Amino acid sequence: MLNIKKAIAILVAVASACIALYAAPAMAHGEKSQAAYLRMRTLLWYDVEVSTVKLKVNEELVMTGKFYWFYDWPQNIAKPDLAFLNIGIPGPVFVRKASYINGVSGTNSTSFDIGATYEFKVILKARRPARVHMHALMNVSEAGPLIGPGRWVEVTGNQSDFTNEVTTLTGETIDLETYGLANAIKWHVFWGVIAAAWLLYWIFQGPILIPRYKTVKLLGEDADDMVTPFQRTLGLVMLIGTMVVVVWSYYDAHKQYPVTIPLQSGQVSIPALPDAARGVNAEMVDAKYRVPGRSLEFTLKVTNNTNSPIRIGEYTAANIRWMNPEVSVAEPADSHDPVAVNGLKYEGGAVMPGETKLLKVSCTDAAWETYRLAKLIYDPDSRFGGLVFFFDEEGTRSVVAIGGPLLPVFI
Amino acid sequence: MFKGINALLLVLVSTVSWGHGGVMNEGNECKLRVGPYVMNFSGYQPENNDSKQFCDDMPTIGKSIIVLDFIDRKLRDMTVNFRVIKATEAALGTAEDGVVNDAELAQTPFFEIPAKEYPTGTMTVSQNFTEKGHFVGYVIVEGENEKFISRFPFSVGYPPKGIPEALKIPIAFFFVVVIVMVWFLRRKPVAFNEKQD
Numbered sequence: 001m002l003n004i005k006k007a008i009a010i011l012v013a014v015a016s017a018c019i020a021l022y023a024a025p026a027m028a029h030g031e032k033s034q035a036a037y038l039r040m041r042t043l044l045w046y047d048v049e050v051s052t053v054k055l056k057v058n059e060e061l062v063m064t065g066k067f068y069w070f071y072d073w074p075q076n077i078a079k080p081d082l083a084f085l086n087i088g089i090p091g092p093v094f095v096r097k098a099s100y101i102n103g104v105s106g107t108n109s110t111s112f113d114i115g116a117t118y119e120f121k122v123i124l125k126a127r128r129p130a131r132v133h134m135h136a137l138m139n140v141s142e143a144g145p146l147i148g149p150g151r152w153v154e155v156t157g158n159q160s161d162f163t164n165e166v167t168t169l170t171g172e173t174i175d176l177e178t179y180g181l182a183n184a185i186k187w188h189v190f191w192g193v194i195a196a197a198w199l200l201y202w203i204f205q206g207p208i209l210i211p212r213y214k215t216v217k218l219l220g221e222d223a224d225d226m227v228t229p230f231q232r233t234l235g236l237v238m239l240i241g242t243m244v245v246v247v248w249s250y251y252d253a254h255k256q257y258p259v260t261i262p263l264q265s266g267q268v269s270i271p272a273l274p275d276a277a278r279g280v281n282a283e284m285v286d287a288k289y290r291v292p293g294r295s296l297e298f299t300l301k302v303t304n305n306t307n308s309p310i311r312i313g314e315y316t317a318a319n320i321r322w323m324n325p326e327v328s329v330a331e332p333a334d335s336h337d338p339v340a341v342n343g344l345k346y347e348g349g350a351v352m353p354g355e356t357k358l359l360k361v362s363c364t365d366a367a368w369e370t371y372r373l374a375k376l377i378y379d380p381d382s383r384f385g386g387l388v389f390f391f392d393e394e395g396t397r398s399v400v401a402i403g404g405p406l407l408p409v410f411i
Numbered sequence: 412m413f414k415g416i417n418a419l420l421l422v423l424v425s426t427v428s429w430g431h432g433g434v435m436n437e438g439n440e441c442k443l444r445v446g447p448y449v450m451n452f453s454g455y456q457p458e459n460n461d462s463k464q465f466c467d468d469m470p471t472i473g474k475s476i477i478v479l480d481f482i483d484r485k486l487r488d489m490t491v492n493f494r495v496i497k498a499t500e501a502a503l504g505t506a507e508d509g510v511v512n513d514a515e516l517a518q519t520p521f522f523e524i525p526a527k528e529y530p531t532g533t534m535t536v537s538q539n540f541t542e543k544g545h546f547v548g549y550v551i552v553e554g555e556n557e558k559f560i561s562r563f564p565f566s567v568g569y570p571p572k573g574i575p576e577a578l579k580i581p582i583a584f585f586f587v588v589v590i591v592m593v594w595f596l597r598r599k600p601v602a603f604n605e606k607q608d
Contacts, residue, residue, distance in 0.1 A: 341530075365531050
């Protein structure tokens with residue numbers, strides 16, 4: 001007769017194995033792998049710069065920039081009530097010396113306001129030689145990492161030269177690269193040896209795994225007799241010994257280091273920057289994505305409440321920039337910087353002070369496909385977002401967030 | 412039985428990459444390799460399939476759109492020539508599909524987009540295929556001191572043969588389940604020895 005429970009259990013195991021084995025390798029990483037709506041409607045980064053792209057071990061690099069928390073936040077993504085500014089680098093090539101958000105230390109986690117803009121600054125110190133693609137990164141609790149623009153940076157020199165010295169509150173200078181390392185190794189070895197000895201002892205004490213299971217079934221109520229009085233005593237000694245060592249080590253550590261601060265358990269609140277729109281208002285009238293042409297076309301109703309005529313110079317979303325070179329010029333910082341240098345065109349000209357006008361904008365580039373933003377058309381609501389940069393005659397910039405639903409078209 | 416399961420698992424895990432000549436389906440993206448450079452290859456038949464994307468073969472005749480998106484930025488500074496030549500047979504599914512044939516290139520193409528630069532990184536090709544047939548596509552990219560040619564045979568109007576892609580995994584999974592169920596039905600239940608007094 002078929003043992004149904006056992007058959008179901010094995011079927012589940014086989015199904016799990018099939019799914020696990022079928023998992024195809026990831027063909028992208030970082031900026032391309034996240035869903036288009038997530039990249040366009042959560043955190044929008046701009047003005048991100050690095051102080052240098054080539055440095056030696058022990059030299060410092062400063063990354064600066066701004067980010068805007070998009071007003072039309074997706075309902076299925078946790079809001080940034082608890083977030084931490086970070087830098088995404090493959091491996092410990094740098095150590096972070098300091099970070100600031102609107103000039104406030106970013107050591108602690110922070111809560112941010114939707115619809116607000118902040119500026120950041122992160123100071124890093126080169127630790128080991130490598131060529132890495134580094135990103136600004138915001139870790140949002142329950143939402144995950146929101147990735148900013150990346151830059152290729154090369155570190156040269158020798159890792160053995162690296163030092164990371166700090167002075168503690170008590171005036172002691174320590175090197176964080178090696179501080180406490182010997183102690184950590186000592187305790188790992190200590191517990192590893194005990195665990196291995198305990199495991200080996202039981203491996204050689206009679207049957208194990210399936211044979212032991214069968215023996216237990218065979219002995220029934222007398223199965224406890226398999227454990228000898230000596231083994232029970234040994235178990236008790238191990239239990240008491242472990243508890244004594246753990247308690248003693250805790251009090252010893254507390255005695256040596258009476259003041260410790262768990263940094264990431266704190267949370268600070270940082271006021272946002274003043275409104276970057278500076279009196280310019282832009283509403284989305286309609287939008288469509290021209291599939292074969294790789295072009296987003298939208299109509300904006302723009303009201304200029306400033307004292308100078310304004311024109312559109314740039315549209316940015318998902319760390320990709322579409323430039324209108326007649327107004328604002330930018331070149332790719334490196335081979336992986338997605339800047340469409342001539343990707344933005346619009347009809348309608350300048351918007352005069354006090355005027356409200358419709359502007360027809362098109363943002364064209366292969367990046368819609370190669371950076372997987374076009375996948376947006378398969379979303380249930382196909383909503384997009386981004387920042388439009390207006391410039392007045394003196395080059396002063398107004399940054400306005402726009403967004404809404406778009407329709408895919410083929411003609 | 413385990414050999415059968417292993418064979419099925421290998422079939423499942425071998426769906427990562429396939430293609431005709433220069434066009435490769437890698438993961439969920441269709442890519443065209445031209446020398447050291449890579450483009451995304453997308454085929455559309457908007458009158459028949461709305462926004463569905465095809466990788467080289469077009470399942471029906473009618474208006475078709477092929478879009479090449481340059482992944483490598485350097486391609487934006489190079490000229491791209493796209494030409495399609497009529498062929499007598501379908502793609503072989505072997506490495507031969509990608510071998511450039513000079514005699515083919517010398518023929519008058521069925522249609523051609525002359526060499527030109529594409530600064531936005533996107534090349535769009537529209538063509539109305541009025542009857543079904545087999546074709547060979549050529550993409551020729553040329554820069555200051557370099558020239559690369561990619562060949563990819565494709566067919567128009569021939570629906571994909573064999574099991575539809577979307578059904579392969581469910582069918583394979585179904586067979587695994589059936590085999591496992593049969594194996595358990597054949598086995599006698601395990602009975603533990605009674606305790607001896």
